[in-house]
Protein backbone atom coordinates (compact mmCIF):
# COMPACT_ATOMS: atom_id res chain seq x y z
CA UNK A 1 0.00 0.00 0.00
CA UNK A 2 1.36 3.39 -1.05
CA UNK A 3 2.38 5.93 1.56
CA UNK A 4 -0.34 8.52 2.18
CA UNK A 5 1.70 11.55 1.09
CA UNK A 6 2.78 9.78 -2.08
CA UNK A 7 -0.88 9.03 -2.75
CA UNK A 8 -1.87 12.65 -2.24
CA UNK A 9 0.85 13.76 -4.66
CA UNK A 10 -0.26 11.22 -7.24
CA UNK A 11 -3.90 12.32 -6.99
CA UNK A 12 -2.91 16.00 -7.16
CA UNK A 13 -0.86 15.37 -10.32
CA UNK A 14 -3.55 13.26 -11.96
CA UNK A 15 -6.42 15.64 -11.25
CA UNK A 16 -4.41 18.84 -11.53
CA UNK A 17 -5.92 19.92 -8.20
CA UNK A 18 -3.31 21.16 -5.71
CA UNK A 19 -5.85 21.21 -2.88
CA UNK A 20 -5.16 17.52 -2.23
CA UNK A 21 -1.74 18.60 -0.89
CA UNK A 22 -3.19 21.16 1.49
CA UNK A 23 -2.83 20.21 5.17
CA UNK A 24 -6.46 21.12 5.91
CA UNK A 25 -7.68 18.62 3.30
CA UNK A 26 -7.53 15.14 4.72
CA UNK A 27 -9.39 12.51 2.75
CA UNK A 28 -9.30 8.94 3.77
CA UNK A 29 -6.78 6.74 2.04
CA UNK A 30 -9.68 4.80 0.49
CA UNK A 31 -11.18 8.00 -0.95
CA UNK A 32 -7.84 9.03 -2.40
CA UNK A 33 -7.50 5.65 -4.05
CA UNK A 34 -11.09 5.89 -5.41
CA UNK A 35 -10.33 9.31 -6.89
CA UNK A 36 -7.11 8.04 -8.39
CA UNK A 37 -9.02 5.14 -9.98
CA UNK A 38 -11.93 7.42 -11.23
CA UNK A 39 -14.35 5.76 -8.86
CA UNK A 40 -15.05 8.94 -6.94
CA UNK A 41 -15.63 12.58 -8.01
CA UNK A 42 -12.36 14.59 -7.76
CA UNK A 43 -14.33 17.64 -6.63
CA UNK A 44 -13.65 17.53 -2.87
CA UNK A 45 -16.90 19.45 -2.22
CA UNK A 46 -18.90 16.80 -4.16
CA UNK A 47 -17.04 13.55 -3.59
CA UNK A 48 -19.85 11.39 -4.94
CA UNK A 49 -19.20 7.88 -6.09
CA UNK A 50 -18.96 7.51 -9.85
CA UNK A 51 -20.96 7.12 -11.95
CA UNK A 52 -23.14 9.56 -9.98
CA UNK A 53 -26.76 8.54 -9.54
CA UNK A 54 -25.76 5.31 -11.30
CA UNK A 55 -26.25 7.05 -14.63
CA UNK A 56 -25.72 4.88 -17.67
CA UNK A 57 -25.42 7.61 -20.26
CA UNK A 58 -22.53 7.62 -22.66
CA UNK A 59 -20.66 10.36 -20.82
CA UNK A 60 -21.03 8.86 -17.37
CA UNK A 61 -20.12 5.38 -18.53
CA UNK A 62 -17.22 6.27 -20.84
CA UNK A 63 -15.61 9.52 -19.68
CA UNK A 64 -13.11 8.81 -16.91
CA UNK A 65 -13.73 10.77 -13.73
CA UNK A 66 -16.82 12.60 -15.09
CA UNK A 67 -19.40 13.47 -12.44
CA UNK A 68 -22.83 14.49 -13.68
CA UNK A 69 -23.63 16.25 -10.40
CA UNK A 70 -20.97 18.93 -10.60
CA UNK A 71 -19.14 18.86 -13.93
CA UNK A 72 -19.74 20.42 -17.33
CA UNK A 73 -20.69 17.91 -20.02
CA UNK A 74 -18.43 19.77 -22.43
CA UNK A 75 -15.33 21.01 -20.61
CA UNK A 76 -15.38 18.49 -17.76
CA UNK A 77 -14.67 21.25 -15.22
CA UNK A 78 -16.56 22.18 -12.06
CA UNK A 79 -16.86 25.41 -10.14
CA UNK A 80 -18.79 26.60 -7.14
CA UNK A 81 -21.28 28.93 -8.82
CA UNK A 82 -24.91 28.31 -7.99
CA UNK A 83 -28.13 30.28 -8.53
CA UNK A 84 -26.97 31.54 -11.87
CA UNK A 85 -27.56 31.25 -15.62
CA UNK A 86 -23.86 30.40 -15.93
CA UNK A 87 -24.96 26.73 -15.92
CA UNK A 88 -27.74 25.13 -18.02
CA UNK A 89 -29.37 22.01 -16.67
CA UNK A 90 -30.87 19.38 -18.97
CA UNK A 91 -34.64 19.03 -18.35
CA UNK A 92 -34.45 15.31 -19.07
CA UNK A 93 -31.21 13.89 -17.66
CA UNK A 94 -30.34 16.71 -15.23
CA UNK A 95 -26.71 16.85 -16.36
CA UNK A 96 -25.05 20.25 -16.33
CA UNK A 97 -23.35 22.33 -19.00
CA UNK A 98 -21.64 25.73 -18.83
CA UNK A 99 -23.71 28.27 -20.79
CA UNK A 100 -20.49 29.58 -22.36
CA UNK A 101 -19.40 26.04 -23.34
CA UNK A 102 -22.86 25.34 -24.84
CA UNK A 103 -22.81 28.59 -26.88
CA UNK A 104 -19.21 28.02 -28.02
CA UNK A 105 -19.96 24.40 -28.93
CA UNK A 106 -23.16 25.17 -30.86
CA UNK A 107 -25.39 23.35 -28.34
CA UNK A 108 -27.86 26.25 -28.37
CA UNK A 109 -29.98 27.03 -31.44
CA UNK A 110 -33.42 27.21 -33.02
CA UNK A 111 -35.46 24.03 -33.14
CA UNK A 112 -39.00 22.62 -32.91
CA UNK A 113 -40.32 22.42 -29.39
CA UNK A 114 -43.36 20.29 -28.61
CA UNK A 115 -45.49 21.33 -25.67
CA UNK A 116 -49.02 20.21 -24.83
CA UNK A 117 -49.30 18.60 -28.23
CA UNK A 118 -48.52 21.79 -30.19
CA UNK A 119 -45.16 22.47 -31.74
CA UNK A 120 -43.35 25.79 -32.15
CA UNK A 121 -39.86 26.91 -33.19
CA UNK A 122 -37.78 28.41 -30.43
CA UNK A 123 -34.31 28.55 -28.87
CA UNK A 124 -33.36 25.13 -27.46
CA UNK A 125 -30.45 23.60 -25.60
CA UNK A 126 -29.20 20.24 -26.83
CA UNK A 127 -27.71 18.12 -24.03
CA UNK A 128 -24.33 16.51 -24.78
CA UNK A 129 -25.14 13.62 -22.45
CA UNK A 130 -28.58 12.52 -23.66
CA UNK A 131 -28.69 14.38 -26.99
CA UNK A 132 -32.19 15.66 -26.23
CA UNK A 133 -33.41 19.26 -26.19
CA UNK A 134 -34.63 21.49 -23.37
CA UNK A 135 -36.49 24.76 -23.78
CA UNK A 136 -34.67 27.84 -22.47
CA UNK A 137 -37.22 30.61 -21.79
CA UNK A 138 -38.83 28.70 -18.91
CA UNK A 139 -35.45 27.74 -17.45
CA UNK A 140 -34.14 31.35 -17.55
CA UNK A 141 -37.44 32.53 -16.07
CA UNK A 142 -37.17 30.05 -13.17
CA UNK A 143 -33.60 31.09 -12.37
CA UNK A 144 -34.57 34.78 -12.36
CA UNK A 145 -37.70 34.24 -10.29
CA UNK A 146 -35.80 32.33 -7.63
CA UNK A 147 -32.49 34.15 -7.59
CA UNK A 148 -32.77 37.64 -9.13
CA UNK A 149 -33.96 39.41 -5.94
CA UNK A 150 -30.73 38.36 -4.17
CA UNK A 151 -28.34 39.48 -6.94
CA UNK A 152 -26.39 42.68 -6.61
CA UNK A 153 -25.95 45.11 -9.52
CA UNK A 154 -22.92 43.35 -11.06
CA UNK A 155 -24.54 39.93 -10.75
CA UNK A 156 -27.75 41.20 -12.37
CA UNK A 157 -25.83 42.70 -15.29
CA UNK A 158 -23.79 39.47 -15.69
CA UNK A 159 -26.93 37.28 -15.63
CA UNK A 160 -28.76 39.51 -18.10
CA UNK A 161 -25.69 39.23 -20.32
CA UNK A 162 -25.90 35.40 -20.19
CA UNK A 163 -29.58 35.55 -21.21
CA UNK A 164 -28.85 38.08 -23.93
CA UNK A 165 -26.10 35.87 -25.39
CA UNK A 166 -28.29 32.73 -25.21
CA UNK A 167 -31.13 34.43 -27.16
CA UNK A 168 -29.01 36.54 -29.53
CA UNK A 169 -29.64 34.16 -32.45
CA UNK A 170 -33.29 33.64 -31.64
CA UNK A 171 -35.76 33.87 -34.55
CA UNK A 172 -39.06 33.48 -32.68
CA UNK A 173 -40.84 36.58 -31.30
CA UNK A 174 -40.53 35.51 -27.64
CA UNK A 175 -36.78 34.96 -27.87
CA UNK A 176 -36.25 38.22 -29.81
CA UNK A 177 -38.26 40.14 -27.23
CA UNK A 178 -36.29 38.61 -24.38
CA UNK A 179 -32.98 39.40 -26.10
CA UNK A 180 -33.97 43.06 -26.64
CA UNK A 181 -35.30 43.38 -23.10
CA UNK A 182 -31.99 42.14 -21.66
CA UNK A 183 -29.95 44.53 -23.82
CA UNK A 184 -32.22 47.41 -22.78
CA UNK A 185 -31.96 46.57 -19.07
CA UNK A 186 -28.17 46.18 -19.21
CA UNK A 187 -27.97 49.68 -20.71
CA UNK A 188 -30.35 51.04 -18.09
CA UNK A 189 -28.44 49.44 -15.23
CA UNK A 190 -25.18 50.85 -16.57
CA UNK A 191 -26.76 54.31 -16.74
CA UNK A 192 -27.88 54.15 -13.11
CA UNK A 193 -31.30 52.46 -12.89
CA UNK A 194 -31.62 50.73 -9.51
CA UNK A 195 -31.28 46.95 -9.48
CA UNK A 196 -34.59 46.34 -7.64
CA UNK A 197 -36.40 48.24 -10.40
CA UNK A 198 -34.57 46.38 -13.17
CA UNK A 199 -35.31 43.11 -11.36
CA UNK A 200 -39.05 43.92 -11.19
CA UNK A 201 -39.10 44.90 -14.84
CA UNK A 202 -37.53 41.63 -16.00
CA UNK A 203 -39.80 39.54 -13.75
CA UNK A 204 -42.84 41.40 -15.07
CA UNK A 205 -41.55 40.79 -18.57
CA UNK A 206 -41.39 37.02 -17.92
CA UNK A 207 -44.97 37.16 -16.63
CA UNK A 208 -46.06 38.89 -19.81
CA UNK A 209 -44.29 36.29 -21.95
CA UNK A 210 -46.15 33.55 -20.10
CA UNK A 211 -49.48 35.34 -20.38
CA UNK A 212 -48.92 35.79 -24.11
CA UNK A 213 -48.12 32.08 -24.44
CA UNK A 214 -51.28 31.20 -22.51
CA UNK A 215 -53.38 33.41 -24.77
CA UNK A 216 -51.89 31.80 -27.87
CA UNK A 217 -52.64 28.38 -26.45
CA UNK A 218 -56.21 29.43 -25.65
CA UNK A 219 -56.79 30.75 -29.14
CA UNK A 220 -55.51 27.45 -30.48
CA UNK A 221 -57.76 25.54 -28.13
CA UNK A 222 -60.73 27.79 -28.81
CA UNK A 223 -62.23 25.15 -31.11
CA UNK A 224 -62.01 22.48 -28.44
CA UNK A 225 -64.47 22.22 -25.60
CA UNK A 226 -63.00 22.25 -22.11
CA UNK A 227 -64.35 20.87 -18.89
CA UNK A 228 -65.73 23.28 -16.27
CA UNK A 229 -62.90 22.30 -13.87
CA UNK A 230 -60.26 23.05 -16.53
CA UNK A 231 -61.94 26.39 -17.28
CA UNK A 232 -62.09 27.19 -13.59
CA UNK A 233 -58.38 26.38 -13.16
CA UNK A 234 -57.44 28.51 -16.14
CA UNK A 235 -59.52 31.43 -14.90
CA UNK A 236 -57.97 31.15 -11.45
CA UNK A 237 -54.48 31.07 -13.01
CA UNK A 238 -55.21 34.15 -15.05
CA UNK A 239 -56.68 35.97 -12.04
CA UNK A 240 -53.66 35.07 -9.89
CA UNK A 241 -51.37 36.22 -12.66
CA UNK A 242 -53.28 39.48 -12.98
CA UNK A 243 -53.22 40.07 -9.22
CA UNK A 244 -49.46 39.46 -9.09
CA UNK A 245 -48.95 41.84 -11.97
CA UNK A 246 -51.19 44.47 -10.38
CA UNK A 247 -49.25 44.18 -7.14
CA UNK A 248 -45.99 44.75 -8.96
CA UNK A 249 -47.53 47.67 -10.85
CA UNK A 250 -48.97 49.09 -7.62
CA UNK A 251 -45.55 48.92 -5.96
CA UNK A 252 -44.01 50.61 -8.92
CA UNK A 253 -46.71 53.31 -8.97
CA UNK A 254 -46.26 53.89 -5.24
CA UNK A 255 -42.55 54.35 -5.80
CA UNK A 256 -43.26 56.74 -8.68
CA UNK A 257 -45.70 58.72 -6.55
CA UNK A 258 -43.08 58.98 -3.82
CA UNK A 259 -40.51 60.10 -6.34
CA UNK A 260 -42.94 62.62 -7.85
CA UNK A 261 -43.76 63.96 -4.38
CA UNK A 262 -40.05 64.37 -3.66
CA UNK A 263 -39.63 66.16 -6.98
CA UNK A 264 -42.54 68.48 -6.15
CA UNK A 265 -40.99 69.25 -2.76
CA UNK A 266 -37.67 69.97 -4.42
CA UNK A 267 -39.47 72.28 -6.87
CA UNK A 268 -41.22 74.09 -4.01
CA UNK A 269 -37.92 74.59 -2.26
CA UNK A 270 -36.34 75.89 -5.42
CA UNK A 271 -39.29 78.22 -5.97
CA UNK A 272 -38.85 79.60 -2.44
CA UNK A 273 -35.14 80.11 -3.02
CA UNK A 274 -35.86 81.93 -6.28
CA UNK A 275 -38.49 84.13 -4.58
CA UNK A 276 -35.92 85.07 -1.94
CA UNK A 277 -33.40 85.87 -4.66
CA UNK A 278 -35.98 88.02 -6.48
CA UNK A 279 -36.78 89.93 -3.27
CA UNK A 280 -33.07 90.52 -2.67
CA UNK A 281 -32.64 91.72 -6.24
CA UNK A 282 -35.65 94.04 -5.90
CA UNK A 283 -34.19 95.52 -2.71
CA UNK A 284 -30.84 95.97 -4.40
CA UNK A 285 -32.56 97.71 -7.33
CA UNK A 286 -34.45 99.96 -4.93
CA UNK A 287 -31.19 100.84 -3.19
CA UNK A 288 -29.51 101.62 -6.50
CA UNK A 289 -32.50 103.73 -7.53
CA UNK A 290 -32.24 105.75 -4.32
CA UNK A 291 -28.52 106.18 -4.90
CA UNK A 292 -29.17 107.35 -8.44
CA UNK A 293 -31.84 109.77 -7.21
CA UNK A 294 -29.39 111.12 -4.65
CA UNK A 295 -26.70 111.51 -7.28
CA UNK A 296 -29.18 113.20 -9.59
CA UNK A 297 -30.23 115.69 -6.91
CA UNK A 298 -26.53 116.39 -6.18
CA UNK A 299 -25.99 116.94 -9.89
CA UNK A 300 -29.00 119.30 -9.98
CA UNK A 301 -27.67 121.16 -6.96
CA UNK A 302 -24.24 121.52 -8.54
CA UNK A 303 -25.89 122.67 -11.76
CA UNK A 304 -27.89 125.28 -9.84
CA UNK A 305 -24.70 126.38 -8.09
CA UNK A 306 -22.92 126.63 -11.40
CA UNK A 307 -25.83 128.64 -12.81
CA UNK A 308 -25.72 130.92 -9.82
CA UNK A 309 -21.99 131.41 -10.08
CA UNK A 310 -22.31 132.16 -13.72
CA UNK A 311 -25.02 134.67 -12.97
CA UNK A 312 -22.86 136.26 -10.32
CA UNK A 313 -19.89 136.24 -12.65
CA UNK A 314 -21.99 137.96 -15.30
CA UNK A 315 -23.18 140.50 -12.77
CA UNK A 316 -19.65 141.04 -11.59
CA UNK A 317 -18.48 141.45 -15.16
CA UNK A 318 -21.23 143.98 -15.86
CA UNK A 319 -20.39 145.82 -12.62
CA UNK A 320 -16.74 145.88 -13.60
CA UNK A 321 -17.64 147.27 -16.98
CA UNK A 322 -19.87 149.86 -15.39
CA UNK A 323 -17.13 150.82 -12.93
CA UNK A 324 -14.65 150.97 -15.75
CA UNK A 325 -16.97 153.28 -17.65
CA UNK A 326 -17.46 155.39 -14.56
CA UNK A 327 -13.73 155.46 -13.96
CA UNK A 328 -13.17 156.47 -17.55
CA UNK A 329 -15.82 159.15 -17.29
CA UNK A 330 -14.36 160.35 -14.04
CA UNK A 331 -10.89 160.52 -15.49
CA UNK A 332 -12.19 162.56 -18.43
CA UNK A 333 -14.10 164.87 -16.14
CA UNK A 334 -11.20 165.41 -13.77
CA UNK A 335 -9.02 166.23 -16.74
CA UNK A 336 -11.65 168.73 -17.88
CA UNK A 337 -11.92 170.18 -14.39
CA UNK A 338 -8.25 170.44 -14.14
CA UNK A 339 -8.03 172.23 -17.46
CA UNK A 340 -10.76 174.67 -16.54
CA UNK A 341 -9.27 175.21 -13.12
CA UNK A 342 -5.92 175.73 -14.72
CA UNK A 343 -7.37 178.19 -17.22
CA UNK A 344 -9.20 180.03 -14.50
CA UNK A 345 -6.01 180.18 -12.51
CA UNK A 346 -4.24 181.50 -15.53
CA UNK A 347 -7.00 184.05 -16.04
CA UNK A 348 -6.72 185.17 -12.47
CA UNK A 349 -3.03 185.48 -12.86
CA UNK A 350 -3.45 187.39 -16.09
CA UNK A 351 -6.03 189.68 -14.53
CA UNK A 352 -3.81 190.20 -11.55
CA UNK A 353 -0.95 191.06 -13.83
CA UNK A 354 -3.25 193.32 -15.82
CA UNK A 355 -4.32 195.00 -12.57
CA UNK A 356 -0.76 195.31 -11.53
CA UNK A 357 0.25 196.81 -14.82
CA UNK A 358 -2.72 199.05 -14.74
CA UNK A 359 -1.86 200.23 -11.26
CA UNK A 360 1.72 200.69 -12.33
CA UNK A 361 0.70 202.76 -15.31
CA UNK A 362 -1.54 204.86 -13.14
CA UNK A 363 1.28 205.38 -10.76
CA UNK A 364 3.62 206.36 -13.57
CA UNK A 365 1.06 208.73 -14.99
CA UNK A 366 0.77 210.41 -11.68
CA UNK A 367 4.53 210.77 -11.52
CA UNK A 368 4.94 212.08 -15.07
CA UNK A 369 3.59 215.68 -15.35
CA UNK A 370 6.96 217.26 -16.00
CA UNK A 371 7.77 215.12 -18.72
CA UNK A 372 4.41 215.35 -20.54
CA UNK A 373 4.77 218.98 -21.06
CA UNK A 374 7.99 218.50 -22.80
CA UNK A 375 6.18 216.74 -25.57
CA UNK A 376 9.08 214.80 -26.33
CA UNK A 377 8.82 211.64 -28.27
CA UNK A 378 9.85 209.30 -25.48
CA UNK A 379 10.17 205.61 -26.73
CA UNK A 380 9.17 204.23 -23.31
CA UNK A 381 6.11 206.39 -23.37
CA UNK A 382 5.05 204.95 -26.74
CA UNK A 383 5.58 201.43 -25.51
CA UNK A 384 3.57 202.17 -22.48
CA UNK A 385 0.66 203.45 -24.48
CA UNK A 386 0.63 200.51 -26.66
CA UNK A 387 0.48 198.18 -23.66
CA UNK A 388 -2.32 200.19 -22.21
CA UNK A 389 -4.34 199.85 -25.39
CA UNK A 390 -3.65 196.22 -25.49
CA UNK A 391 -4.83 195.81 -21.94
CA UNK A 392 -7.97 197.77 -22.57
CA UNK A 393 -8.81 195.58 -25.44
CA UNK A 394 -8.41 192.42 -23.52
Ligand SMILES: [Zn+2]
Pocket residue numbers: 055056057058059060061068093095129
Ligand atom coordinates in the same frame (compact mmCIF):
# COMPACT_ATOMS: atom_id res chain seq x y z
ZN1 LIG B 1 -24.97 10.71 -17.29
Ligand SMILES: [Zn+2]
Pocket residue numbers: 041042043046047048067068069070071
Ligand atom coordinates in the same frame (compact mmCIF):
# COMPACT_ATOMS: atom_id res chain seq x y z
ZN1 LIG C 1 -19.23 15.72 -8.71
Ligand SMILES: [Zn+2]
Pocket residue numbers: 072073074075076077097098101
Ligand atom coordinates in the same frame (compact mmCIF):
# COMPACT_ATOMS: atom_id res chain seq x y z
ZN1 LIG D 1 -17.92 23.67 -19.42
Ligand SMILES: [Zn+2]
Pocket residue numbers: 090091092093094095127128129130131132
Ligand atom coordinates in the same frame (compact mmCIF):
# COMPACT_ATOMS: atom_id res chain seq x y z
ZN1 LIG E 1 -29.48 15.42 -20.90
